[in-house]
Amino acid sequence: xxxxxxxxxxxxxxxxxxxxxxxxxxxxxxxxxxxxxxxxxxxxxxxxxxxxxxxxxxxxxxxxxxxxxxxxxxxxxxxxxxxxxxxxxxxxxxxxxxxxxxxxxxxxxxxxxxxxxxxxxxxxxxxxxxxxxxxxxxxxxxxxxxxxxxxxxxxxxxxxxxxxxxxxxxxxxxxxxxxxxxxxxxxxxxxxxxxxxxxxxxxxxxxxxxxxxxxxxxxxxxxxxxxxxxxxxxxxxxxxxxxxxxxxxxxxxxxxxxxxxxxxxxxxxxxxxxxxxxxxxxxxxxxxxxxxxxxxxxxxxxxxxxxxxxxxxxxxxxxxxxxxxxxxxxxxxxxxxxxxxxxxxxxxxxxxxxxx
Amino acid sequence: xxxxxxxxxxxxxxxxxxxxxxxxxxxxxxxxxxxxxxxxxxxxxxxxxxxxxxxxxxxxxxxxxxxxxxxxxxxxxxxxxxxxxxxxxxxxxxxxxxxxxxxxxxxxxxxxxxxxxxxxxxxxxxxxxxxxxxxxxxxxxxxxxxxxxxxxxxxxxxxxxxxxxxxxxxxxxxxxxxxxxxxxxxxxxxxxxxxxxxxxxxxxxxxxxxxxxxxxxxxxxxxxxxxxxxxxxxxxxxxxxxxxxxxxxxxxxxxxxxxxxxxxxxxxx
Numbered sequence: 263x264x265x266x267x268x269x270x271x272x273x274x275x276x277x278x279x280x281x282x283x284x285x286x287x288x289x290x291x292x293x294x295x296x297x298x299x300x301x302x303x304x305x306x307x308x309x310x311x312x313x314x315x316x317x318x319x320x321x322x323x324x325x326x327x328x329x330x331x332x333x334x335x336x337x338x339x340x341x342x343x344x345x346x347x348x349x350x351x352x353x354x355x356x357x358x359x360x361x362x363x364x365x366x367x368x369x370x371x372x373x374x375x376x377x378x379x380x381x382x383x384x385x386x387x388x389x390x391x392x393x394x395x396x397x398x399x400x401x402x403x404x405x406x407x408x409x410x411x412x413x414x415x416x417x418x419x420x421x422x423x424x425x426x427x428x429x430x431x432x433x434x435x436x437x438x439x440x441x442x443x444x445x446x447x448x449x450x451x452x453x454x455x456x457x458x459x460x461x462x463x464x465x466x467x468x469x470x471x472x473x474x475x476x477x478x479x480x481x482x483x484x485x486x487x488x489x490x491x492x493x494x495x496x497x498x499x500x501x502x503x504x505x506x507x508x509x510x511x512x513x514x515x516x517x518x519x520x521x522x523x524x525x526x527x528x529x530x531x532x533x534x535x536x537x538x539x540x541x542x543x544x545x546x547x548x549x550x551x552x553x554x555x556x557x558x559x560x561x562x563x564x565x566x567x568x569x570x571x572x573x574x575x576x577x578x579x580x581x582x583x584x585x586x587x588x589x590x591x592x593x594x595x596x597x598x599x600x601x602x603x604x605x606x607x608x609x610x611x612x613x614x615x616x617x618x
Numbered sequence: 619x620x621x622x623x624x625x626x627x628x629x630x631x632x633x634x635x636x637x638x639x640x641x642x643x644x645x646x647x648x649x650x651x652x653x654x655x656x657x658x659x660x661x662x663x664x665x666x667x668x669x670x671x672x673x674x675x676x677x678x679x680x681x682x683x684x685x686x687x688x689x690x691x692x693x694x695x696x697x698x699x700x701x702x703x704x705x706x707x708x709x710x711x712x713x714x715x716x717x718x719x720x721x722x723x724x725x726x727x728x729x730x731x732x733x734x735x736x737x738x739x740x741x742x743x744x745x746x747x748x749x750x751x752x753x754x755x756x757x758x759x760x761x762x763x764x765x766x767x768x769x770x771x772x773x774x775x776x777x778x779x780x781x782x783x784x785x786x787x788x789x790x791x792x793x794x795x796x797x798x799x800x801x802x803x804x805x806x807x808x809x810x811x812x813x814x815x816x817x818x819x820x821x822x823x824x825x826x827x828x829x830x831x832x833x834x835x836x837x838x839x840x841x842x843x844x845x846x847x848x849x850x851x852x853x854x855x856x857x858x859x860x861x862x863x864x865x866x867x868x869x870x871x872x873x874x875x876x877x878x879x880x881x882x883x884x885x886x887x
Contacts, residue, residue: 313784333787340788346781350803359799360789404785411789 264289264447265310265415270319272305272471279305281471282319287415287464290445292438293476294458297468298494303451306468307417310449312336323414339408339416339446344424346404347392353403354379354388360411378406381440398429405437409444416441416448422457434460455495459483467491484536485612492534492614499540499584500614501533501554501575510613513577517552523613532614537587539611542571542596542604551607557584559602562593569593573606651865655858662855663862671836672844672856676863678752679841683820686759690816693760694767695809701768702775719764727761728829750832755840758826763819770812774805811878818871822864 265287272280279302287293297303308314310321312333320329328336347356354375361371379385382402392400401421408416421437422430438461441448452458458465459479466476467490475487483495492498504511505526510519510533523531533554541550542559557573560583564570569590572583584606588596598604655663666672701713719727734741735748735757748754778801786796802809824842831838833847841860848857 308784311784311788313787333784334790334792336788337790338788340785342781342785344781345779346785348782348786348800348803359786359791363790363795407785407789413788417788 264291264324265293265449266320266322267306267310268320268322270306270309270316270321272302272309272314273317279471280309280316283468283471283473284319285466285473285476287447287449289447291463292441292448292450292461294462294465295449295451295468296455296458296465296494297453299453301453301468302471303453303468304419305471307340307419307449307451310415311338311340311417313340337411337414339411339413341401341404341408341416341418341421343420344397344400347400347407349392351392352388353384353390353392353395356392356403357407357410359407364411374410378410381409381443382406383436396429397425398433401425401433402436405440409440409446413446416446418448418450420452421450422454423452430457431460437461459495467494469494484610486534486614489532489614492612497537497585499535499537499586500582501535501584503531503533503613505529505531505613512554515552515554517554517608517611520611520613526613526615529615533608534612534614535584535608536610537570537585538568539609540584540586541592541607541609542573542586542588542598543607544596544604546605548605548607551609552611554606554608557604557606559598559600559604562598562600564590571598573604575606648865648869651858651861654854655862657858658855663859666856666859669856671839672860674836675839675841675844676860678755678838679821682752682756682759682840683817685756686763686820687813687817689760690763690767691809691813694764694812694816695771697768698771698775702772716765716768719762724758724762724823724825724827725829728758728826731757731761731826731830749830750834750838752831752838754830755827755838758830759820759823762823762826763816766815766819767809767812770808770815771805774808775801778804807878807881811875811882814871814874814878818868821867 265285267283267285270280270283271278281302283306295303295306305314309316310323312321312328312331312335316329320327322328323336323338348359351359354372357375357378358371361374366374375388376385379388382405384399384402384406387395387399387403392403395403405418405421418437422433425433434457450457450461462479464476465479465482467474467482467488469490474491475482482491486492486495489500492500501512503517505519505523506528508519510517510531512533517533535554543550546553555575555577557575559571560574561572562569567590569588569592571586571588571593573586574581574583586606596604697712697716701709701716731754732749733739735743735754737749739749743753746753748757782800783796786800787793791799822842824840824846827840828843828846831840831843833839833843835847839847841864845857845860845864848854848860
């Protein structure tokens with residue numbers, strides 16, 4: 263365990279920004295804290311680094327209680343969203359700063375700086391000033407600077423937030439490569455779910471200062487614990503249902519209840535169906551998936567490699583259209599048209615407790 | 619920047635107006651002082667500088683201005699720091715108050731010091747006299763030159779994001795090391811600019827100093843006070859000679875300021 267948070271809270275005045283967060287990040291893991299703006303994710307990162315003191319709870323780094331240590335003694339590497347390079351120092355001097363503070367010999371410093379410059383693919387940029395670099399290059403240097411003194415953990419606060427889309431995806435890939443190469447335990451904060459999916463070993467979902475759940479991207483996408491996670495990650499079709507015995511009831515239609523949902527028996531639940539797990543047919547007799555109802559096609563949109571179809575279920579309480587993503591060949595087979603009546607079938611689904 | 623449009627007569631008239639204005643107000647006085655000082659050759663100048671009270675006046679003018687620079691460097695930096703880095707009730711009032719020495723008449727400031735530090739004043743000193751003594755001269759110089767460092771450093775300090783400091787902290791740098799290695803190099807040029815202005819103002823101040831010091835010859839009389847007395851005593855060569863010294867210093871400062879200003883803007887660009 264590289265990072266352990268125990269019931270950590272932070273208040274600004276009476277407003278709680280981080281609320282009783284407990285979390286463990288394993289050694290070598292890249293953990294992404296994902297949340298909307300104002301969810302407390304940056305604050306949580308600063309609590310780990312010691313840039314803000316926690317109001318309650320404990321912070322452990324490598325089995326050492328650092329709750330009351332100042333940032334200088336926590337040995338973390340921190341990369342900020344932007345403009346954190348020292349403007350009056352060259353790239354090499356920036357990277358060497360942490361080594362200089364530790365009184366590392368000059369020769370050794372130069373050697374390590376050059377290694378880091380090679381690592382970030384900027385071998386010849388040592389003598390440049392930050393103002394002569396692009397935003398992406400500056401963030402690479404910031405990363406090298408944070409890694410120079412081999413910190414116990416690497417903390418990144420929306421590191422790609424200020425960059426163009428193209429540069430962003432390049433940098434993500436090199437960050438992932440560098441992180442895996444060095445095996446450094448990393449926490450990255452972002453509001454971008456695509457980024458989270460691309461980078462994370464595990465994702466923690468933060469909302470209003472509370473850590474709702476933490477799991478692998480796949481588990482969070484397909485089997486979230488909370489409605490917030492379900493709707494925050496990708497598009498979610500949510501259909502109210504009832505779980506009785508071994509079945510789920512959606513009006514007149516029945517589906518087998520998934521395992522481990524017994525505790526939700528006899529209470530209202532919600533069915534989560536991802537758009538790509540839904541199929542449409544013209545006849546009821548078709549054998550694909552489980553029928554959840556009949557509906558009217560309200561829109562069809564071609565979106566490159568897939569077709570986005572909206573269907574409103576008849577005989578259902580919710581009138582929110584279902585979003586369905588079909589492969590183009592399916593749409594051609596069906597010859598779908600707006601206004602058509604179709605059967606809606608789900609291949610895979612997940613049950614959410616109704617109260618969450 | 620190059621003006622590509624042809625210049626109209628109005629443009630020429632405006633340029634001529636400003637140049638003429640500058641020549642009369644800034645150029646002519648300089649020429650006059652230099653010409654007058656050398657009008658009767660070098661002898662009266664040498665005679666003036668052999669006068670021990672003149673030497674003393676020049677000495678205290680520059681040495682006290684030097685001390686004022688040191689004091690205001692610390693006080694001005696601290697004020698700029700507090701105003702940019704901290705939130706507290708009355709911050710805006712304090713920010714506005716920094717300009718008091720700019721807007722107050724120095725004579726009134728000097729008078730206020732007499733009332734405050736003089737005999738029977740609220741802060742009347744017990745160990746050594748302030749009013750009509752050298753500490754009073756120093757105090758007056760410090761007061762009138764107080765805002766320069768703060769006003770020069772403040773915007774530069776505000777442009778340094780807290781992230782830069784925080785990054786230094788996480789890398790293990792103490793607050794002091796962070797100030798020395800991260801903050802100070804950023805504000806150095808602005809600070810120097812403020813200090814040069816402080817020195818210029820402290821050397822040139824007359825009103826506040828004259829009131830609070832009593833201009834006691836050979837004791838609290840400063841270079842500017844001497845010039846004033848020499849003029850009253852119909853000793854023009856004395857007045858012009860000392861003026862010449864002050865002016866040479868001022869011109870040197872002016873050149874220095876322009877070099878610094880160039881560096882300041884080069885940095886920003």
